[in-house]
Amino acid sequence: MYELPDQSGRLVVVTGASSGTGREAARRLAVAGAEVVLAVRSGERGEATRQKIVEEHPPSKVRVRRVDLADLASVRDFADALTAEGRPVDTLINNAGVMSTGRRLETPDGWELNWATNFLGHFALTVRLLPLLLRAAAPRVVTVSSLAAAVGRFEVGVKRPRRHLLPYGAYARSKLAELLMAQHLSLVALAREWPLTSVAAHPGFTRTNLFLTTAPYEGGRSRRGWIARLAPLLAQDVTAGVEPILVAATADPLPGAYYGPGGPFSLAGPTTLVRLPRSARSPDVAARLWREGELLTGESIDNYDR
Numbered sequence: 163m164y165e166l167p168d169q170s171g172r173l174v175v176v177t178g179a180s181s182g183t184g185r186e187a188a189r190r191l192a193v194a195g196a197e198v199v200l201a202v203r204s205g206e207r208g209e210a211t212r213q214k215i216v217e218e219h220p221p222s223k224v225r226v227r228r229v230d231l232a233d234l235a236s237v238r239d240f241a242d243a244l245t246a247e248g249r250p251v252d253t254l255i256n257n258a259g260v261m262s263t264g265r266r267l268e269t270p271d272g273w274e275l276n277w278a279t280n281f282l283g284h285f286a287l288t289v290r291l292l293p294l295l296l297r298a299a300a301p302r303v304v305t306v307s308s309l310a311a312a313v314g315r316f317e318v319g320v321k322r323p324r325r326h327l328l329p330y331g332a333y334a335r336s337k338l339a340e341l342l343m344a345q346h347l348s349l350v351a352l353a354r355e356w357p358l359t360s361v362a363a364h365p366g367f368t369r370t371n372l373f374l375t376t377a378p379y380e381g382g383r384s385r386r387g388w389i390a391r392l393a394p395l396l397a398q399d400v401t402a403g404v405e406p407i408l409v410a411a412t413a414d415p416l417p418g419a420y421y422g423p424g425g426p427f428s429l430a431g432p433t434t435l436v437r438l439p440r441s442a443r444s445p446d447v448a449a450r451l452w453r454e455g456e457l458l459t460g461e462s463i464d465n466y467d468r
């Protein structure tokens with residue numbers, strides 16, 4: 163098991179910390195001494211996570227803050243409340259995610275659900291938290307992508323993309339966008355000589371609630387796709403699945419690195435550096451995607467660069 167370096171004095175924000183890899187990452191980081199903000203859509207599940215962490219490790223410093231990444235107004239409120247507190251953010255872990263199985267689901271703002279939650283929400287959050295991140299000595303942004311990014315396709319400038327041929331196409335598209343976002347942020351940080359490191363990670367195939375997270379948009383019931391049916395048989399435990407995220411968040415930074423499991427097909431196994439899928443290797447595409455994120459969310463680095 164990866165042994166985290168001492169995280170005392172670091173403030174870490176983890177999105178989706180009420181379940182799965184986010185909850186496990188928050189727990190491990192708190193035990194390693196970090197002050198952790200659980201950025202969650204359900205205050206109740208966030209509080210349950212907080213209590214569990216504190217029960218296991220009473221000195222833990224853990225707070226719950228509500229944010230619905232599928233709602234840009236909520237993302238702005240969350241970031242602004244942290245900004246008002248003024249404490250520099252050392253690490254932002256863009257971990258939350260939904261995976262819908264085919265039927266198009268939309269947010270109240272009319273965005274496709276995977277795109278809104280996984281990409282637009284995290285894009286807006288990252289850009290809006292930049293001032294706090296840039297006040298930290300060695301800030302880091304970890305964005306959690308997926309093997310699915312390899313089959314992701316998107317068309318820039320299209321609010322209602324064509325139907326995806328794959329049932330998980332909308333998810334793949336959003337995870338590709340997150341991976342490109344991480345790459346572009348890394349290049350921006352280098353170009354602007356920021357001390358910020360942007361890296362990405364994926365947890366391979368890990369047993370979590372991922373296949374149920376669309377439930378609130380489906381009247382409380384999520385449809386289970388074929389991947390969900392395979393998970394109990396093939397997926398690794400969350401204590402293993404979280405490791406690439408923890409390595410990305412705490413090991414010596416390699417700007418633009420992508421961490422994942424090193425076993426066959428990167429589905430499981432010890433953490434290693436993994437190759438970017440072909441779909442995520444073009445800096446031009448990453449820059450266009452970034453511009454798209456700016457246009458769609460109204461958040462731009464230039465609003466916040468010091």
Ligand SMILES: NC(=O)c1ccc[n+]([C@@H]2O[C@H](COP(=O)([O-])OP(=O)(O)OC[C@H]3O[C@@H](n4cnc5c(N)ncnc54)[C@H](OP(=O)(O)O)[C@@H]3O)[C@@H](O)[C@H]2O)c1
Pocket residue numbers: 177178179180181182183184201202203204207229230231232233256257258259260279306307308309364365366367368369370371372373374375397
């Ligand atoms: N599990 C895998 O095999 C796998 C593979 C590749 C990538 N990933 C990625 O790993 C990350 C973590 O997923 P997981 O597997 O740990 O699944 P999970 O157990 O379902 O956790 C997802 C988390 O995201 C939160 N979330 C969903 N929608 C949100 C929203 N609108 N606003 C704020 N939070 C929201 C969920 O909150 P609730 O608790 O309220 O539902 C939950 O805490 C995701 O980015 C996922 O794409 C997972």
